[in-house]
Amino acid sequence: MSREPVWLTAPGKRPADCGLQDTAAAAFAVNGDAGRALDLSRSLGGSVPRPGNGQTVRLFETLATLAAVDLTAARVAEAHLDALSILDQADLDPAGVVVGGSTEPTWGVFAAEGAGVRLDARQTGHERWHLDGTKPWCSLAGSLSHALITAHTSATTRRLFMVALTDPGITVRTDLWVSRGLPDVPSGPVEFRDVSARPVGSDGWYLRRPGFAWGGIGVAACWWGGAVGLARRVWESVLERKPDQIALSHLGALDVALTAAGTSLAAAATAIDAGDAVGEQGALLAARVRGQIARTVEDVVARTGHALGPAPLAFDPRHAARVADLQLYVRQHHAERDDVALGSRLRESGVSPW
Structure with a gap:
């Protein structure tokens, strides 16, 4: 199985040594193990560029490289790196804001909502808040040290908070996770009972900031990398024996x-660094790139199955795991519902997109 980096840049423009070969080797060693993925995430935190800092293509190449080799590595590292980027956008130094005494924190971002569950935040003093309720889709909550979590501060408003996941008021429900994809990354609900929290940004800041769209494109870079990993297995098969016309097709x-899809991802990185992916333009860019890559993933999964x-x-345990992992991971794109959201956004603009 290939352990090579995944590139968005042309051969003549690639840096001589940016560590991607080592990143690929480290991802191979993860082999679906969340503990090793957490160790890798910590090692990457200080070296991988933040989006919008002039090297976004390098960030996307790193995420894609991880995913092409091992999707557990990518799934865990993407969330950790996204949390560090969010703290950076909030002008908070991760080393100086850690609560709960961890010297090497591992981060998650829990911002999903779900029917029938709700997480509420109540202020108990100056900059003192407590969380109560249930938050769905909290990946690796039982293994991480910290998380950034959105909670309701009113009926219509949410705010981002930082919590130490060792707080005694937290109950992680790993018993509900039965997925065959990303089995070592349980993403079940977490119950909060009077849990101390520190606000990050003002009400609504988490969704308004430019990095929200950029983070969504970063997830798509992982999907694309996972699809590259599947396609590499087809490439290997046509080299192993003389292919017929169907295989070549x-x-x-x-x-x-x-x-x-890779061209769109590279163009998105350029737009982010140029300051052309903020506000409505950033939201449109994220919706388009995520939609295109999600469709590409579904096509790649189907074609690799037909070809192989x-x-x-x-x-082949790694190939079988990659298929199951990627099929689950790409469902973070909401398919037709995200198409509806994009169509509504375009119509409301009143400007022809083409």
Whole structure:
């Protein structure tokens, strides 16, 4: 299985040594183990660029490289790096804001909402808040030291908070996680009972900041990298034996889809660094790139299955894991519902997009 970096930059423009080869090797060693993925995340935190700081393409290449080799590594590292970026945007130094005594914190970002559950924040003093309720989709909450969590401060307003996940008022529900994809990254609900929290930004800041859209594109970079990892298995198969016309057809179609999606991702990185992906333009860019890459992933999963048949799914543990992991991971894109949201945004603008 290939352990090579995934590039968005042309060969002549790639840095001589940016550590991506070492990143790929470290991701291979993770092999679906969340503990090793957390160790890797900590090691990357100080070296991987933040989005919008002039090296966003390097960030996306790092995320894609992780995902092409091991999706558990990418899933865990992306959240950790996103949390560090959020703290950076809030002008908070992670080393100076840690609560709960951890010297090497590992971070998650829990911002999903779910039917029938709600997390509320109440102020108990100057800059003192407490959280009560249930938050769904809290990945690795039982293994992380800290998290950034959105909670309701009113009926219609949410705010971001920092919490130490060792707080005795926290109950992590790992028993509900039955997924065959990313099985070592349980993402069940977490119950909060009078949990101390520190606000990060003002009401609504988490969703308004430019980095919200940029973080969404970073997740798409992971999806794209995972699809590259699947397509590399097809590439290996056509080198192992003389391919027929059907195999070559799938290989060509995979190249078209992945190259187009990679080009969009590279262009998004350029727009972010140029300051052209803020406000409404940033939201549109994220919706378009995520939609394109999600469709690409679904096409790649189908084509690799057609090209390779059942054998890798049955006898190649890394390939079988990658398929299951990627199918779950890409469902963070809400398919037709996200298409509706994009269509509504375009219509409300009143400006033809083409």
